[in-house]
Amino acid sequence: MEVRTNVVFFCFICLSLWYHGEVYSGGCGFSEDWLMQVTVSAEIQKSGFHRELVLSVHCAADVPDDLQALLLQRLPGGIYIDSYQLSSLQQDRGLQVLLDSEIDLEAPAYSSSGFPAFVFPTRDVGDTNRLWAKVPIHGRYQRPSGSGQKWEQVYIEAPQLLLRFDLCKELQPLPPHKLVEAPCSALNISMCIWLKIHHWQDQQAMRIEIPVGHQHLMVPVCAGTLLVTLLCFGLIARAVLAHGFSQP
Ligand SMILES: *[C@@H]1O[C@H](CO)[C@@H](O)[C@H](O)[C@H]1NC(C)=O
Numbered sequence: 480m481e482v483r484t485n486v487v488f489f490c491f492i493c494l495s496l497w498y499h500g501e502v503y504s505g506g507c508g509f510s511e512d513w514l515m516q517v518t519v520s521a522e523i524q525k526s527g528f529h530r531e532l533v534l535s536v537h538c539a540a541d542v543p544d545d546l547q548a549l550l551l552q553r554l555p556g557g558i559y560i561d562s563y564q565l566s567s568l569q570q571d572r573g574l575q576v577l578l579d580s581e582i583d584l585e586a587p588a589y590s591s592s593g594f595p596a597f598v599f600p601t602r603d604v605g606d607t608n609r610l611w612a613k614v615p616i617h618g619r620y621q622r623p624s625g626s627g628q629k630w631e632q633v634y635i636e637a638p639q640l641l642l643r644f645d646l647c648k649e650l651q652p653l654p655p656h657k658l659v660e661a662p663c664s665a666l667n668i669s670m671c672i673w674l675k676i677h678h679w680q681d682q683q684a685m686r687i688e689i690p691v692g693h694q695h696l697m698v699p700v701c702a703g704t705l706l707v708t709l710l711c712f713g714l715i716a717r718a719v720l721a722h723g724f725s726q727p
Contacts, residue, residue, distance in 0.1 A: 506651035507644065509674060513539075514653070517676070519550070519640050523687055528618040530687060534638055535611040536600055545645035548610050549661055549673060550598040550638040556591040557633035557689060558616050559584055568615070575599035575665035576614055588619040588631075588689075598638070599665050618689035630688035637682035641673035650674055 516539035524531040536548045554560065559582050568574040577597040600610035621631040641661055643650055652658050655677040663671040 506649060507647035508651040509642065509644075509653055509656075511653065514642075514656070514676065517640070517642075519638060519678070519682075521552075521635075521638055521685060523616075523635070523685055524613075527690060530616050530618070532614045532616050532635070533611065534598055534600060534614065535603075535609055536640060538608050541607045542602060542610055543644070545647075546610075547643050547645055547663075547671075548600050549641040550600060550612070551641060551661070552596045552598055552614075552638040553593055553636045554596060554616065555593045555633055555635065557588040557619055557621065557631070558635065559586075559591070559619055560596060560614065560616055564615055569665070572613075573601055574612060574614070575601060576612070577662055577665045577667055584617075586619065588621045588633075591619060597662060597665070618687070621689055621691045623692035628691060631691045633687050633689055635685045635687065637678075637684060640676040640678070642676060643671055643673045 518537045520535045520537065522533045524533060532552070534550050534552065536542075536550070538546075560576070560578060561584055562578060562582060565574065565576050565578075569576075575598070577599075578594065579597070580594055582594065583591065596614065598612050598614060600612040603609040603611050618633065624631075641659065650658060650672050653674060657675045657677070658672050659675045660670050661673050663669050
């Protein structure tokens with residue numbers, strides 16, 4: 480009797496270990512079918528130097544409650560993001576963007592290099608299948624053109640999508656997608672394991688046109704500025720000479 484109880488107890492322990500193994504280390508994560516239906520879109524709005532980059536993640540059905548998404552957006556040297564503007568948008572609209580370096584807002588395009596932005600899209604109130612973020616980006620000043628060209632083209636790579644589930648502590652790899660480490664949120668307090676999605680769709684780079692100055696306009700613009708300055712100086716000098724420095 481004693482032996483039988485022990486055997487039953489032993490089997491019970493084995494079974495429960497096996498069961499927990501299945502649940503906790505055998506994994507949680509994404510199914511291939513579900514992932515196949517996830518798409519990313521990127522669009523640039525507005526014109527001129529100040530644009531808005533609208534990034535969206537679309538699911539085939541409602542976005543799962545504990546799904547977290549991260550869009551890794553590389554930006555070229557011709558573009559900058561203003562971190563002061565980001566922090567005010569974070570307060571006003573809940574925009575979640577993390578930059579890993581200081582960005583010089585004044586530098587012209589030809590002396591700047593590209594940088595990554597970590598964009599954490601949030602739930603769209605009007606569309607339960609979508610996560611999105613609207614990120615303000617700005618064109619840097621380009622070298623003036625000598626050939627009469629009015630625009631400089633700047634290419635922005637398509638973003639890369641990283642996904643994880645909040646409740647899934649040991650995400651399973653799912654080739655061809657890779658597990659990578661990246662900040663859990665825009666606060667960058669801790670690092671999380673994410674599934675970096677290998678895109679099936681061919682993703683095109685986006686192209687924007689930034690206005691450029693003209694070298695042949697430099698002489699008339701400088702001459703005009705100098706003329707106006709001299710004229711104003713002359714008028715002030717005349718007034719001073721005519722009325723003196725005396726107080727009225
Ligand atoms: C997050 O913080 C760590 C540690 O402070 C830092 O090494 C890393 O560069 C940060 N990541 C980003 C994207 O800012």
